[in-house]
Amino acid sequence: MMKKNLFALFLLLPWLAQAQPEFDQRLNFDQIKKMLAEGISEKDLRKQALAWYHWAYYDEEQTGLSDSAFQYLARSVDRFGKSGDSLAYHRTRADLADRMAARGLRDEAIKMQQDALAFSERTANLYLKTHLLARLSRIYSDKGDTQKSLVLRRAFTKENQALKDTVLDILVAKHEVEHNGKIGKYAIARYEASNALRLAEQIKRPDFITWGQYSVGKYSNLDGDYNMALFFLKKAEKSAPRTNVALRHDICRQLSSAYASLDSLQLALHYATRSTEIGDTLLALEREAALHRLALQFDTREKRREIAQLEKEKSEVEEQSKQQKIGLTTMGVAIAALILAMFVVVRDYKHRIRMDKIVSAQREEINQQKIRALENNLKIESMQSMLAGQESERQRVAQDLHDSVGGLLAAVKIQMETINAKKPALSKDEDWIKIRKLLDETVSETRHIARNMQPSALLEFGLVTALRDLTSRVHGKGMPQITFQHFGDFSDLDRDLALNCYRIIQELVQNSLKHARAKEILVQITRTEDEIALHVEDDGKGFDPHTTQKGMGTDNLARRSQFLNADLSVQSAVGQGTSTVVTVPLNKTQGKP
Template identity: 30%
Template structure:
């Protein structure tokens, strides 16, 4: 909304409350304006009601308020109509219909174009660009924002400039131009914080954190936070508390736990001084993580209790859920499986409840779209009635057909909604039954891998235990056999009883492989979770390398940014299976592993100089079958080239979503 209106103080109050994201004040203003004797003030009250309901995420109520505004506003009042169109554009984009969002924004722009209302035209251009961004029409979004940028320069509309910069940063971020996006967000934050455009500055700050996380440049992120804190000075303690808390989080990512605790305590102190429970709760969560990482489990647990209490007061059930997840992982890591299981059950219960609420929210969003379509259909029917008013002989037939069509459409929509609800309820029931089965298995077995399986419960790829054991033990068993192979030449020269002793040791090592497979799996998973695919592959190379017997070469390119966690796990398992086949069958002295990440794809190459095999004769054992199965789950293509006596090459081409 426009920040000022010289002839209408009430509008300026509504506009300021909307910009500051204050739904309570908007609803109070709506009630006050509804009692006015001035019809224009009453119309403004309806606009304030729709704005307040939108800020409260009551999207269906907002839709009905906007429909009421459309009916009550005269065509001669373009100003309020344009503002209503902007709210409708934001609403349509939020409920998942950005094409309708573009249409509403264009309708608003048609009203204000040429009237010199930059403070309404620029926000309309921005919401149109945001809808185009959701449609992935990024070139058109950039064109619209360039028009908005010129209008802000011509009019000196400073807040509009901040809005445009944030929107430009969002488009560039989606294009992968992270450095340019960071520059736009930083400029928007500097202007917004100086000019007290708190909502815009907060949005820019959150986006800056997202860019820093995507780039993985923790050192650069810390410098950025320090420079932003310098710019902020003593102003906006809420922003300072949030910035310092985010700085503490980055320090935790770097493993600087004591420094992170100190920064987070600063954030808590500022948050306490202004009653900012949101920043305090997140900072306490990070402090608990750092304390536990330093081995101070008692203090970490107590701090996490404080964080949970703050989250409960805020009603942040999603944060409470993930806090219990963290506690489950911590207790599991320290061997306290009963405590881990208790928190895991709490996490599962909250997840079920939150998923149910999200389903209800989705139904509400669908109802908003349904209300919009019904309104459009009603308008079309009214136009049709006007057009055929002169044709009295066809009126009854047309009305009857329209009624039958509308009834059939409503019945079809109701049927589709009912079937969709039944399907989702059935899926939810199946998921709950599967979850209960996993819990029963955990209680009956009380083994470590059952907890691991439940902690990995969000992964879609759950294969049978036999295949997973084969994957985990392959490379480690091959490495053990190669290490024993170094001693084989010396065993032939010793006495018979010593030879028997050697074979006994070999047998004991085979038995130990069972335990080693579990340890290998845990270590690989921990390395992948904490450091990513590239570090896990370096550890694998170091494990396999044997001077004078097996030379292992690892080449990676474009792996600076982490992939999706599920993709990294699957790619690591594919490489691990290929290496296991080399160690078991190839008798190779050289092994090469290559991973290349380019935009939209990931290439994996594992080659050796071993004995090879005839691909036309050998259909492939369990190892090759596992490679193909895991690749198929990723939508990847596998090529296996081998010639007897000339080694083997396994190549995998995998599409990735950036």
């Protein structure tokens, strides 16, 4: 009875059809299979979910397989959730929760229904909210929590005043009638049935009207009001369709009981007889169904006997032909042995040829690997020599700038100071002031170039101090703000490794200053147990890595990364800045002894 009421409730939920019409369709099996196949081939999760939903209802309606319907609804919920259709997800989840409640899993069902209720409140879906309140009230009632059920029932009644869904009112009342009847509260059940009957008459639903008349009569009889019971049961007798044999049987049984209670034994016997006749009709229908099942079983057994007989005849024929085949079998075995021997010889020959080819290919691959290894070693040695030459030349030029050009500039500055002391009037001469300013800028620029070519801070204080010095020298109007961050211990780095890391950061910062037009630049170095990560990021104009031509700085960066066996990653897009990460692996030889 619970499953029938549950199924009837699902068929009569108007909010579902109004929100998503495709759910209200009833598809045949071929249509469902086609929809599922299309959803899988098109990778359309929503179409797959809808197909599983229809398949669940098909199995429940056509075959009565509630277990498979439960599984298919669970699949539908999963795919609706992944497809992003929130309304369909909560709708199917509410259907699944009702089936869980019917299986006794009421706490889990309540949690799922409450999630759907919260969604309906967020989206202001009155239909969904009203029907979920009715469902929750029913589940709490079945659970035995009368107080909670009553609170939800009042909330449902309030919302349904705006929704005005009379069918839902009747269905909720039916549940209350059956629940109160089971626990012996016949007067309350009778009152609820009267309310449901009044609503059914308002919307002119014959099936609900007949049920209401029967329920009022039944619970009036159980409550001791036999005249009232006869009045409504007689009405139900007239309105009950002849095809509903079970209902007519129950009506006659209740009429017989009511007349017996009023001592109208002749009428009680009349309706008892009719109830028996209708019961016999029900029994005949059940017997007919049982006979049909037995016929199917008998037909299956007959077919099995026929199959067994055919198998027996087949065995006899095979036994008769077995003797005739012995000679042919012997000859066939000899021929097969000869063919097998030839096959083994040919296969062995082909196997040796194939193995020779594999060995030759492996040797060739090994030779190629050795050649590539030698080429890589030569490239690394050449690159090492080139980088060492560059650093040596940088050191020489930096030393020359400091000792020669720097000394000359210092001598010129001293000479100018001497002249200025002898002729104080020159300190107010604009040309003299410009010359002194240009000389100061030349001295500063020479010092800056020398420090860039040979960073003394790196040799004296290490990588972190050198990079802090590098980033702090960039300041002034129109220059970007540079933030320097370091994580980990860099004190034990090999000198050459530290120098190459410094040059990489220097090249990346120079590129940002020259080309990016950035407002902010982030310089970050991180050391872990196995690697060093060098990260430079700016918020400049960016570029397209696939179309932008590489310059000398980019080539130098790539060569240094290759020399260090490092991974170089550049991420940029026009108008979105540039982020460059160089990951340098560490080994036992790259730290100080």
